[in-house]
Amino acid sequence: xxxxxxxxxxxxxxxxxxxxxxxxxxxxxxxxxxxxxxxxxxxxxxxxxxxxxxxxxxxxxxxxxxxxxxxxxxxxxxxxxxxxxxxxxxxxxxxxxxxxxxxxxxxxxxxxxxxxxxxxxxxxxxxxxxxxxxxxxxxxxxxxxxxxxxxxxxxxxxxxxxxxxxxxxxxxxxxxxxxxxxxxxxxxxxxxxxxxxxxxxxxxxxxxxxxxxxxxxxxxxxxxxxxxxxxxxxxxxxxxxxxxxxxxx
Amino acid sequence: xxxxxxxxxxxxxxxxxxxxxxxxxxxxxxxxxxxxxxxxxxxxxxxxxxxxxxxxxxxxxxxxxxxxxxxxxxxxxxxxxxxxxxxxxxxxxxxxxxxxxxxxxxxxxxxxxxxxxxxxxxxxxxxxxxxxxxxxxxxxxxxxxxxxxxxxxxxxxxxxxxxxxxxxxxxxxxxxxxxxxxxxxxxxxxxxxxxxxxxxxxxxxxxxxxxxxxxxxxxxxxxxxxxxxxxxxxxxxxxxxxxxxxxxxxxxxxxxxxxxxxxxxxxxxxxxxxxxxxxxxxxxxxxxxxxxxxxxxxxxxxxxxxxxxxxx
Numbered sequence: 001x002x003x004x005x006x007x008x009x010x011x012x013x014x015x016x017x018x019x020x021x022x023x024x025x026x027x028x029x030x031x032x033x034x035x036x037x038x039x040x041x042x043x044x045x046x047x048x049x050x051x052x053x054x055x056x057x058x059x060x061x062x063x064x065x066x067x068x069x070x071x072x073x074x075x076x077x078x079x080x081x082x083x084x085x086x087x088x089x090x091x092x093x094x095x096x097x098x099x100x101x102x103x104x105x106x107x108x109x110x111x112x113x114x115x116x117x118x119x120x121x122x123x124x125x126x127x128x129x130x131x132x133x134x135x136x137x138x139x140x141x142x143x144x145x146x147x148x149x150x151x152x153x154x155x156x157x158x159x160x161x162x163x164x165x166x167x168x169x170x171x172x173x174x175x176x177x178x179x180x181x182x183x184x185x186x187x188x189x190x191x192x193x194x195x196x197x198x199x200x201x202x203x204x205x206x207x208x209x210x211x212x213x214x215x216x217x218x219x220x221x222x223x224x225x226x227x228x229x230x231x232x233x234x235x236x237x238x239x240x241x242x243x244x245x246x247x248x249x
Numbered sequence: 250x251x252x253x254x255x256x257x258x259x260x261x262x263x264x265x266x267x268x269x270x271x272x273x274x275x276x277x278x279x280x281x282x283x284x285x286x287x288x289x290x291x292x293x294x295x296x297x298x299x300x301x302x303x304x305x306x307x308x309x310x311x312x313x314x315x316x317x318x319x320x321x322x323x324x325x326x327x328x329x330x331x332x333x334x335x336x337x338x339x340x341x342x343x344x345x346x347x348x349x350x351x352x353x354x355x356x357x358x359x360x361x362x363x364x365x366x367x368x369x370x371x372x373x374x375x376x377x378x379x380x381x382x383x384x385x386x387x388x389x390x391x392x393x394x395x396x397x398x399x400x401x402x403x404x405x406x407x408x409x410x411x412x413x414x415x416x417x418x419x420x421x422x423x424x425x426x427x428x429x430x431x432x433x434x435x436x437x438x439x440x441x442x443x444x445x446x447x448x449x450x451x452x453x454x455x456x457x458x459x460x461x462x463x464x465x466x467x468x469x470x471x472x473x474x475x476x477x478x479x480x481x482x483x484x485x486x487x488x489x490x491x492x493x494x495x496x497x498x499x500x501x502x503x504x505x506x507x508x509x510x511x512x513x514x515x516x517x518x519x520x521x522x523x524x525x526x527x528x529x530x531x532x533x534x535x536x537x538x539x540x541x542x543x544x545x546x547x548x549x550x551x552x553x554x555x556x557x558x559x560x561x
Contacts, residue, residue: 004354008340015342096338096399099302100355101327246306 005110081162337396484538
């Protein structure tokens, strides 16, 4: 059942020009960043060679690229998730799901996995660029994988938040705006909180900060747990919201 | 297999903000019945249907679908329902085949079963030639048919159709009614409409709703009988004073229609026909018209949906 819903969601995305446009724009912008990073690396290679423990291509190209890609996820997700529930409510197609013998959690998980599959394919597409470097350079495979894991977890968290906000309104554009606002708030929550006890909390809440360690190749359960909790919390809220929709109409 | 109870509803209530959209509605539906929900717009028909389909949760009441409680075991109960909402829930970007296969999958049909039932539903609803067309490009009539096909896919014993003929042209309407009658032979069908002829053409039973309450429920034949011949329309060339007519047995009220025509209201089932004939002959009234008038279904409908409201 979950698979059926996820498959339709994914199919629906690929049937709309919107998803293709998002993929193309994201990929083009990241490619531009990638070229600049590779170019910078080429120019500084001579000087770096003189250093002991010089940063390698993973430090200077892959990690910064993944950092920029995280911003890509921030921009991509609201537009991808805005229609998940709001469009179904607007068009009335939600009735098909609600009258079908499926539970609210199956509906929510189906939709979530569908949009997550799309986001992860966008990440995979982006990952091809640094992987192409393997033809001429040695990459730190573990670090690249950890970095991609971080990006994937970040995408999973953003998608869950977007899914929830999409269930709150019947207007996709409102859902997109709210999602973007919420994600951005989680992005910049640690800004300006450099010192004091509050900064520890704000720093902990920050979404992208938890992928910093992963970008260094450090897979800490604390970071993974943060992303998983973030996603599960929003998925739980969405399931509740869907049940409420039946009650409130 | 006719006669087995498919839907049993007890004390169903649901509020929408301040208004009581559905107020303590109870009824049953048996296999082989086509139940027409009749009422003005906003009478609570759609809300009742949404409650029956499990799209909305009731504030109070119990719904048994094929013996299963819809609120306790929603998944099992919903498997027995085919629901067509007012607006067919179709994805514009899918083709007819894709939409039907998706819906079959949602109802737990495996690949082979889905293939079979999609093919069968398409033939049944006249969709054989449009399988590969995009739903967004189909006319309203075809979309409605896709909606019905979708409700039929998992072969549910109960069909809930919310205004199935709205927006159809006369030919399509006729086809749709024929289809509903056919489907109603081996299932239980509930359909809502605000069109009286629709009920007369398709339904075996009728329920009239007003302001969320059920004001009439019964077989269509019963509804006709309820108001059977409560008046006589007569025409006389040499009419006597109205007072003479009023003296006829069981006459309650007389309307003078002019031109020697009168409408005699009498107690139900006690038409003073014979006395009238005798007196007309004896007194030389020259009777030239005598017609028992039945209140049309239309009048009953209007009376039930509006009339009592003013009386209350």
